[in-house]
Amino acid sequence: xxxxxxxxxxxxxxxxxxxxxxxxxxxxxxxxxxxxxxxxxxxxxxxxxxxxxxxxxxxxxxxxxxxxxxxxxxxxxxxxxxxxxxxxxxxxxxxxxxxxxxxxxxxxxxxxxxxxxxxxxxxxxxxxxxxxxxxxxxx
Numbered sequence: 001x002x003x004x005x006x007x008x009x010x011x012x013x014x015x016x017x018x019x020x021x022x023x024x025x026x027x028x029x030x031x032x033x034x035x036x037x038x039x040x041x042x043x044x045x046x047x048x049x050x051x052x053x054x055x056x057x058x059x060x061x062x063x064x065x066x067x068x069x070x071x072x073x074x075x076x077x078x079x080x081x082x083x084x085x086x087x088x089x090x091x092x093x094x095x096x097x098x099x100x101x102x103x104x105x106x107x108x109x110x111x112x113x114x115x116x117x118x119x120x121x122x123x124x125x126x127x128x129x130x131x132x133x134x135x136x137x138x139x
Contacts, residue, residue: 023081028073046070 031038031046039046049068086094131137 019081021077023077023079025077026075028075030071030073032069032071034067 026042028040028042029046030040031048033049038049041047089097
């Protein structure tokens with residue numbers, strides 16, 4: 001029974017992490033300088049290489065193409081979790097679910113409770129060592 005309870009706890013923790021990570025959304029930002037990946041970040045803005053042009057610079061430099069580019073990948077998680085109740089199931093699904101639970105709980109018969117008639121009996125106190133008197137030793 002202890003292994004069964006531990007298995008249920010481990011399984012429930014795994015399922016809770018599955019729900020957590022399926023609803024989690026991430027934004028991955030990558031900064032390229034030419035064809036070289038300079039920085040990748042998940043939770044913050046990626047570091048720039050310093051080669052991109054500022055808006056304050058002259059118009060002649062702004063006419064030149066920048067060799068830097070930023071890519072943003074959005075890993076979108078599940079937006080909503082659908083909770084179904086027993087009433088949302090079809091009649092056949094309800095019957096299968098009921099039959100499965102009934103057979104699962106009645107799959108094994110419990111063992112009969114054993115009665116030990118000598119449970120409260122205490123043996124008599126030994127006055128002498130009987131094994132030594134009879135010279136019977138266990139090897």
